[in-house]
Structures are given as structure tokens and as C-alpha cells.
Amino acid sequence: MKKTFAINILNELFLQQTDVHTAECGSGRSCVPDVFSAFNGKVVLVSYCGALGLACLDEFKPSLFATLTGGAQQIIVNLEHTTQLSRSTLGALVDFASTVLGRGKDMYLFKPPASLEQSLVELQLTSFFKILRNEEALVNILPDD
Numbered sequence: 001m002k003k004t005f006a007i008n009i010l011n012e013l014f015l016q017q018t019d020v021h022t023a024e025c026g027s028g029r030s031c032v033p034d035v036f037s038a039f040n041g042k043v044v045l046v047s048y049c050g051a052l053g054l055a056c057l058d059e060f061k062p063s064l065f066a067t068l069t070g071g072a073q074q075i076i077v078n079l080e081h082t083t084q085l086s087r088s089t090l091g092a093l094v095d096f097a098s099t100v101l102g103r104g105k106d107m108y109l110f111k112p113p114a115s116l117e118q119s120l121v122e123l124q125l126t127s128f129f130k131i132l133r134n135e136e137a138l139v140n141i142l143p144d145d
Helices: 003-022 052-068 087-102 114-122 135-141
Strands: 035-039 044-053 074-085 106-110 130-132
Touching: 035 052, 044 052, 044 130, 052 087, 074 087, 074 114, 074 135, 087 106, 087 114, 106 135, 130 135
Parallel strands: 044 074, 074 106, 106 130
Antiparallel strands: 035 044
8 A cells, every 4th residue: 555655646746747847847836846645644745846946945945844734744855856956945955854853753855866965965964864765765664554
């Protein structure tokens, strides 16, 4: 069931993003994520697409923090279709992760782009984020049915 859920939700995200967004996710659309809640609200998947540059910061940060209003214990930030993440949006992601961890919740980055992983290494933040590099890793962290 968990594997089926993960595959279905990722397929649906991909279809939505390719239907709704251009190759660059439309004009400003990349700043607004698709958000899915599952497992009775215990898991929230936030999916971004395209470039998350400085122009997105005013929408990016509130969209992340909005996921904390429910009772989710796991927040998965899907960056699989993200092409660029500025240092400012990375700072917002660090701020969000600090808040999530401070509330005793788990946060994961799903398939972050290589440039983001390189920035995490350069800034010595690799131990700060839990990274899921494939669907199998995603399935393994989902709660039991």
C-alpha cells in the first residue's frame, strides 16, 4: 500500500506539473507548490517545480510554513522538478527545517537537484537535512497503513 501510494502521488504530481506548467513552470508558478496530505494528515508532500530564485522568496517561505498548520508529523519537500534554488530560498528552507525540527516533526528533501546538494556540502548543512534520493527511500519513511 505504501509503495502504491508513493508511486501514485509522484505520478500525479508529474502529470499536474507537466499539464499546468511550461518547461519553466509558467510565469511565477514555480513559487506556488502543489500540496498533498496523506495517511490521515500525518504526511504532507509539498512539490515545487522550476526555478526557485529570489523572485519567489515572498511566496516560497509562506508556502512552506503553511504546511505546519495541520497535524502532519512528516513533511516531504519534493524538489525533483526544481531547476534552481537561490541562496535566499535555501536560507528559507533552512529556517523552515529548524522550525520543523523544533516542533518534533520530520522533514525530508525528495530528489533535490545536484546544485542544491552541492550548496549543502559547501555550507556544511548535509547533516541538517534528510535527503531521499529515490522512491524506495520515500516508501521506507512513510508510516505504516
